[in-house]
Amino acid sequence: MRERTTTSASSKQRVMKLLTLSLILFVIAATSLAGRVEAGIFGSFTGVTDVSGTPSDYNVCILTTPLAPSYDIFGTTVSPGQVLCLQETRNYVAGDLHCETVQPGLWSMDVTPASVAAGTHFCIDPPACSHYANVNTASNPSGSIQDAILANLPPGTSVVYTFDGVEGPQELIGGASPIPGCTTLGPGYGHSESVAAMNGFLVVPTSAGTNVTTSSLTTFFNPITQEEIPIGVDVTFAEVSVAGTTTVIGKSADNVPLDSEFTISRNDFRTSFLDISTTASITPPITVCIHYPDADQDGFIDNTAVPETELGFLHGEGVPVTLVDRTTTRDLNGNVVCGEVEHLSPFAAAPATSSSACGTAPRSGCRAAAKSQLSIVHNAATPSKDKLGWKWLNGAVTTQSEFGDPSENTETALCVFDGNGLVLESVVPAAVTTGTPAKPAWVADKTAGYKFKDKPGTNGGLVQIALKGASTAPKSKVQVKGAGTVLPDLPPTPLQGTVTVQLVNNSPQGACFEGTYSGAQLQLNSGTAVKAKAP
Secondary structure, eight states: OOOOTTOOHHHHHHHHHHHHHHSOOEEEEEEEETTEEEEEOOOOEEEEEEEEEETTEEEEEEEEEESSSOEEETTEEEOOOOEEEEESSSOTTTSOEEEEESSTTSEEEEEOHHHHHHOOEEEESGGGSOTTOOTTSTTSOTTSHHHHHHHTSOTTOEEEEEEEEEEEEEEEEESOOSSTTOOOOOSEEEEEEEEEEEEEEEEEEEOSEEEEEEEEEEEEEETTTTEEEEEEEEEEEEEEEEOEEEEEEEESOOSSOBOTTBOSEETTEEOEEEEEEEOSEEEEEEEEEEEOOOTTOSSBOTTSSOBGGGEEEEEEETTTTEEEEOEEEEETTTTEEEEEESSOOEEEEEEBSSOOSSOSSOEESOEEOSEEEEEEEOOSSOGGGOEEEEEEEEEOOBOGGGGOOTTTTOOEEEEEEETTEEEEEEEEOTTOEETTTTEESEEEETTTEEEEEOTTOTTTTEEEEEEEOBSSTTOEEEEEEEESTTSOOOOSSOOOSOEEEEEEEOOTTOOOEEEEEOGGGEEEESSSEEEEEEO
């Protein structure tokens, strides 16, 4: 909405916030509690807003229209109808805005200057509650709509609500406002069309004990994408000394910036932000796992072109706060990305800015072998003498299909991680060729696996790969060799914590293969060489 030229910048911001809060779209979250999943939507609304006046004399009218005639809220059918918002006094700074459904008695909301800062108050079943009564209080007597909703939830469960909105294109128009009952606008007024949300989320009990996990499956409406977004979250506290409650809230946007290696939007994926809080007395560390959708298990987040290996777990840290990568594990079968933190704050699951075959943290569920060996040597003076070797021996039963088909359509990568994340990545694309004249670098090894040879090491410095499956254990094996200037360098300092090596591929049916090394297993660990053996 384009304000009149007499409007100050600060007053514009105040009215913009008012409009965002007032364009109401009511969505109740889906939450899993003790094995019980609850879901419901109170309404999906689009809205139009007309406003005129000066900084000290605003007039505001809002009309929202639901996208469906009725909704099921935890088993309670509600028909929200249109919502009309008219300012009760001409001076917004000193007055308030009152919103109520066209059919009286369903629900209403009041916005005042104080409540904008403290959180707008609203109530369901207006005749039964006074203005500014929050639905989480006992102000709704027996028989109200809110009581009917809460009656279908586990005892003691409450609901918290958040506003979430985005304003559409703005323009100045004249004549009478099309909003019924809006008669106080001036001859020229601003007009905008918007979508917004008032989302509801369940508050989940958190018991005392050690390694206490609180799980929720939360659905909220994202007004930016205009989609219902399901986000499953598991929060595990190392210790809970005093029981309380835990709440997971989803948001479409956040003022906290992301680490430069990640982006809010990429390849049809839009980052969802989370606020997680608890009233329980807890002792860190805290492990948070965020679920993402990949129903067809094709390795890509559903309805996007983002590989699941590129989804990072971000946590708000520092001053000023920035969402930084704290990914610890990925479970590609369970479609979960996890991180470990010391405190609760903003969280997000965001895609990497650029593509990575390995991702930023080790995958979970990879196959370990009875024996594995790692050797990396970096010669700073003569990079052509750099060498890498990794052996995965005496492995479990593995079929040829679990390697994908690198000769046709499967990308293969060797990934090395330490406690801080990815430190080395070498990728061999599918169907690469080698030599002059060119010939396939990948060939099938009968029906057991595949062999790769590329003497120049043009693909991530890798010169040989042997993938051999077996129908009996322990006979499967993987061997990788790298050499030359193309081979990625090690970090200039010793690797930190546990070193994890994984050979991964992007086949939907593919398996990944892993060796982990720590303590005495790391026989050499410097900025120029790493040697490890397990067991």
